[in-house]
Amino acid sequence: MIESKGRNTRKLALWIDKNQVGIIAGYHIELRIIENGRVEALLMEPGLSDELPPIPSQVDTVNLTWQGGDQRFRYWFENLTSLDQHLLYNPLLSIPAHGWIPHQATVFQMSIPCTGKDEGVASIVLGLHIYTTSGHAVHNTPIIFKLKKRCTAFALCNPRCENNGTCVSPRMCACPAGYSGHHCEKVVCGRPCQNGGQCLPEGFCFCPEGFYGDACELSRCNPECIKKGTCNQPCKRLVKPDTDVRPRRRIPPEVNGEGGTTRKQRRKNRKDRRAINEKKILKTEKRILKIINRKSKTWNLTRDERRQIRKIQREVKTRALQITERNYLVKILTGERDKLNKKEKQKLKRYKKLLKLNRKRRGKAKTKTKRRKKDV
Structure with a gap:
């Protein structure tokens, strides 16, 4: 495949730019996959995949560029599969697996991370269908392509996951409740929840009945502590959160539009506030x-x-x-x-x-x- 001298921006095209090809294969040429609405004939030759060199182990993503030109085309990626699951994860796309090809030149990524469990050369199979708006397949599609990648053994998460986190992919840890960050190094709730409290993902503790505070370290007691003392031990008589032990003056029911509010009105007010x-x-x-x-396209999220x-x-x-x-x-x-x-x-x-x-x-x-x- 040779470098394109001039691309028709009004036609369907798919290619890998020369800088990306230089990183992958060491040749600074543009790799054309679809040009002027036609799949390159060289891609259809049998045995081409075996002649291509493996992608280096340090390359985890491949940038591809495509455009639909003046027409609208629907695409569908299928069979994005690693044939060596112990060496290489299944490929991941930065775009949905099916949709519409943009009219102007747009870059998308394909991630091909190694598992790090062993060394060797892994193979992946890619399938791409392209249809016109009338439902007809573009000539010489679907494109079924086979690539190889060299993988090396490495520690999946370096540094290792903290606080009993589990490494699920390179540089990505699945954290237990109460911790966050790339390596579970951040405490979500600031302090560990006490007295059976549960740390919620929002960053605060959900306290059991009878306890309160940022870390559920305080309890409600009856009688209350005097001289500004703080009750911090479970009590035999717990005061419910919505109970006030102070004497309260009774509010008479509504009479002729004056005075307090009725139960029905209070219920309506609560519904209004919730709405x-x-x-x-x-x-x-x-x-x-x-x-x-x-922003999620640039985040390190799992599939x-x-x-x-x-x-x-x-x-x-x-x-x-x-x-x-x-x-x-x-x-x-x-x-x-x-x-x-x-x-x-x-x-x-x-x-x-x-x-x-x-x-x-x-x-x-x-x-x-x-x-x-x-x-x-």
Whole structure:
């Protein structure tokens, strides 16, 4: 394959630029795969894959460039498979596996990381289908290509994962609850949660009944400690979080539009506050999803994490997200917090605050419902 002297920007094309080919094979030439809407004839020759040199072990990503020109083309990547799973992971794309080819020249990446378990030459198989808007396949497609990569043994995560983290891919650790960072070196909740508290991905402790504080280190006691003392041991008589032991003046029911509020009005006010808070969450959620959509291509996310993010982005168009899905978005952004700018960090902080407020209000509503059932 020779270097292209001039490319027709109005035709379908797919190529690897000469700088990338120089890194992979040592030849500073442009590798043309599709030119002027036609697959290069040399790619169709049998035995070509065996003649190509293996990709060096230090190359983990390959940059490809393509364009659709004046026409619209639908693409579909299939069979992105490693034939030597103990040496090489399955390839990962920085774009969806199917969609539309952009009109102008656009670069996308294919990641081909080694497992680091052993040394050797691994093979991968790539399949690419391209169709016109009428559903007809482009001439000489699908393109089925076989590449080789040289792999060496190495420590998957260097430095090693801390705090009982598990290494899942090169330089990427899966962290237990309460820890984050590339090597699980950051404590999410600041301090370990005490008294059976659970560290949530949002960065705070969820305390069991009767305890409170940033690390659930304090307990509510009856009678209360005097002279500014702090109760920090479990008590036999725990005061519920929504119970006030002080004497309270009774508020008479509403009479002729004056005085206190009725139970029905208080219930309506709570519903209104929850509805307002939900609107704020949805508004902030849109901004959070925009941040993820814009920046996730450069983050070190696993294949399952990217699949889950795409699923959430589809679901949010038809319904409100569940609390577990919202917590998952917070977990992803918190793990990549060092790559966010100041404004994006503020949006993440606001989203966490709104979710925490929503959780508190729902918890109070459930407690009151249980109390009413007991009274009945």
